[in-house]
Amino acid sequence: MAIDPALHRLSVAPMLDWTDRHFRYLVRLCSRGVRLYTEMVTDRAILHGNRPRLLDFDPSEHPVALQLGGSDPALLAEAARIGQDWGYDEINLNLGCPSExxxxxxxxxxxMKEPDLVAECFAAMREAVQLPVTAKHRLGVDDLEDYGYLARFVEKLASVGVEVFIVHARKAWLQGLSPKENREIPELRYGWVYRLKEDFPHLIFVLNGGVKTLDxxxxxLEHVDGVMLGRAVYEDPFVLEEADRRFFGLEHRPQRLQVAQAMIAYAEARLEEGVPLWSIARHMLNLFKGQRGGKRWRRYLSEHAIRPQAKAQVLWEALEQVTKTPTLRTIASLPKLEKPLQQCS
Ligand SMILES: Cc1cc2nc3c(=O)[nH]c(=O)nc-3n(C[C@H](O)[C@H](O)[C@H](O)COP(=O)(O)O)c2cc1C
Structure with a gap:
């Protein structure tokens, strides 16, 4: 069944250690339409590890994709099947991580050097699940930086039924660059992703890499079906402030204070389950980025929420650091803080 390109219009990138379920919950409060991706989870971890810890997510996170890492068709197929049973909306295969x-x-x-094996992996996963199985890849690796090679790679995967290609618009150097450098040094070539869309108009292309704003x-989006933002969202979740209205036709516009309050309610529930406050609070440090009081918020959380026995009360105290600021109080026409909102409007 053909996939609706509109589902991929805007998404938040899979980021190891960053896009865990707590950060994804925060992002969902900021945008109801944006598509979410988990951190990469290896097929072996899913088969042999603690599945609830690796795979559980909040129902509000939908639509949410599980990103897999692996290269064994049978193991990937089994991991994809488990992901489908767990309730994910999409299975994505990581073909872009260059870490040692x-x-x-x-x-x-x-x-990316082994298109035949990758095609086998996709064929096995597609056989195992009814969900869309999508690819996230680079323009190339090492000396394989050639548009013709990239186009043949895409064609090969399309021949086994892959319809959605998330393209990090730079190549990766497998030797000599750290993963961080590999996200910064190789040149961005957006034109190659535009060209893929021209050459394969029936496939869905999502452009990723270096996109900082909704503008x-x-x-x-004039050239491709979708855009995926990574670091920009982690560094300032409110970069998505206008996303629902602009890209999804939804009337939702998040407010920082309400998002903070909803996160406090969420943290209280997770703390009951034994989750340390810092696992959640660390993702909230940038919630007031660029706002009056934002530095005080960050400083207060960094000092207090990191303590092993810290309670959700610390988040209320941090919020008080922000609301002290008269400017912000005026801008946000501050709602009463005693009663946490369960949901942001
Ligand atoms: C901390 C961090 C962890 C990442 N982990 C993953 C990952 O698990 N899987 C993946 O496909 N890409 C991963 N990436 C790459 C991002 O998904 C994305 O392709 C890259 O950051 C470029 O997009 P951006 O410029 O919008 O951040 C990671 C990036 C960062 C910053």
Whole structure:
């Protein structure tokens, strides 16, 4: 069944250690339409690890995709099936991570050198699940930086039924660059992603890499079906403030104070389950980025929420640091804080 390109218009990138379920919950409060991706989880971890810890998510996170790492068709198929049973909306395969550990495991970006094996992996996963199975890849790796090679790679995967390609618009160097450098140094070539869309108009292309604002995303959407933002959202979740109205036709416009209050209610529930406050609070540090009081908020959380026995009360105290600021109080026409909102309007 053909996938609706509108579902991919705007998404938040999979980011190891960052896009865990707590951060995804925060992002969902900021945008109801944006598509979410988990951190990469390896097929072996899913098969042998603590599945609830690796896979559980909040129902509000939908639509949410599970990103897998692996290169064994049978193991990936089994992991994809488990992901489907767990309730995910999409299975995505990581073909872009250049870290040494991932290369050592024979998956991630180095798989771009092995299109036949990658096609086998997709064929096995597609056989195992009814969900869309999508690819996230680079423009190339090492000396394989050639548009013709990239187009043949896409064509090969399309031949086994892959319809959605999330393209990090730079290549990866497998030797000599750290993962961080590999997200900064190789040149961004958005034109190659635009060209893929021209050459394969029936496939869905999502552009990723270096997009910082919704204006930039809007400009790319003139050429491709979707845009995926990563670091920009982590560094300032309110970069998504206008996303629902602009890209999804939804009337929702988040407010920082309400998002903070909803996160406090969420943290209280997770603390009851034994989750340390810092696991949640660390993702909230940038919630008031660029606002009056935002630095005090960040400082207060960094000092107090990190303590092992910290309670959700610390978040209320941090919020008080923000609301002290008269300017913000005026801007947000501050709602009463005694009663936490369960949901943001
Ligand atoms: C901390 C961090 C962790 C990442 N982990 C993953 C990952 O698990 N899987 C993946 O496909 N890409 C991962 N990436 C790459 C992002 O998904 C994205 O492709 C990259 O950051 C470029 O997009 P951006 O410029 O919008 O951040 C990670 C990036 C960062 C910053």
């Amino acid at each position: 550990r991932v290369q050592g495991g024979g998956f991630g970006a180095c798989l 930039e995303a809007g400009a790319h």
